[in-house]
Amino acid sequence: MTADRPAATRAFWDGLTGEEGEFARQAEYGRAMWAAEPNWGDWSIPESELRILPADLAGLDTVELGCGTAYFSGWLARAGARPVGVDASARQLALAAALQAEYGTDFPLLHADAERVPLRDATFDLALSEYGASSWCDPERWVPEAARLLRPGGLLVFLTASPFLTLCTPAEGRAGDRLLRPYFGLREVETPAFGTTEFQLPYGQWVRVLREAGLVLERLAELRAPREASTPWPFVDAEWAHRWPSECVWVARKEPVDHPIGSVFMGTP
Numbered sequence: 001m002t003a004d005r006p007a008a009t010r011a012f013w014d015g016l017t018g019e020e021g022e023f024a025r026q027a028e029y030g031r032a033m034w035a036a037e038p039n040w041g042d043w044s045i046p047e048s049e050l051r052i053l054p055a056d057l058a059g060l061d062t063v064e065l066g067c068g069t070a071y072f073s074g075w076l077a078r079a080g081a082r083p084v085g086v087d088a089s090a091r092q093l094a095l096a097a098a099l100q101a102e103y104g105t106d107f108p109l110l111h112a113d114a115e116r117v118p119l120r121d122a123t124f125d126l127a128l129s130e131y132g133a134s135s136w137c138d139p140e141r142w143v144p145e146a147a148r149l150l151r152p153g154g155l156l157v158f159l160t161a162s163p164f165l166t167l168c169t170p171a172e173g174r175a176g177d178r179l180l181r182p183y184f185g186l187r188e189v190e191t192p193a194f195g196t197t198e199f200q201l202p203y204g205q206w207v208r209v210l211r212e213a214g215l216v217l218e219r220l221a222e223l224r225a226p227r228e229a230s231t232p233w234p235f236v237d238a239e240w241a242h243r244w245p246s247e248c249v250w251v252a253r254k255e256p257v258d259h260p261i262g263s264v265f266m267g268t269p
């Protein structure tokens, strides 16, 4: 792994928004998403079809970990929630603030590492990540951190690439129909060209990490591309993602009462 992974990740995202071309592209994407109806992932599958979020968001305290341009929190604010966006990149947050102003919405944006969030325990009803902490942070750190921020009974919802996609994607170019790396031991995925590290786990390890953080898995939505769909991103196409799931939405609930694993009495006295 890169010696200082958080610094390398920050530099990548700060740098991305610093380049004219990429800045323009990201701002354009963020602006289009702010204007859109809530939808999920590369294939823009409407929330009204998937029904992943709580039906009534009004009054919910929400935190988005790795919010980037914060369009997801913008959608939540429009639905009456009280969002907080957290991101490690000052440049991304500047873009988020500009888009907030453009869309007449205002909610707190916090410049912080999603693996160590300077917010109090048990203060949110919904923790969310859409290719933010869910891709860029160590699951052994950010998932317990999200669980800490949730009230008992609160929901963690995150979107990230599927383990299938990670296994089939080469260092450069689009995903193919061959497994290119071992499944067992899957964890850090490096992109040498950018000097960055992202994270992916085998399905069973995701379930373990959630369970150890006191979260109970309620749903795993495997997103399927419509046959004719298109995406602006270069690593997967609709033909692939119609056959295999390229993205997953994980939904897990914090146990309503604290009883950490191991505290349940198992034996005879």
Ligand SMILES: C[S@@+](CC[C@H](N)C(=O)[O-])C[C@H]1O[C@@H](n2cnc3c(N)ncnc32)[C@H](O)[C@@H]1O
Pocket (backbone or CB within 6 Å): 006, 009, 010, 013, 030, 065, 066, 067, 068, 069, 070, 071, 072, 086, 087, 088, 089, 092, 112, 113, 114, 115, 130, 131, 132, 133, 136, 137
């Ligand atoms: C794909 S982007 C954001 C996704 C967001 N849904 C969007 O499209 O604007 C990933 C974001 O994760 C943020 N990020 C990466 N590592 C982070 C960390 N350790 N803590 C907080 N944010 C982080 C990056 O700065 C970047 O803004």
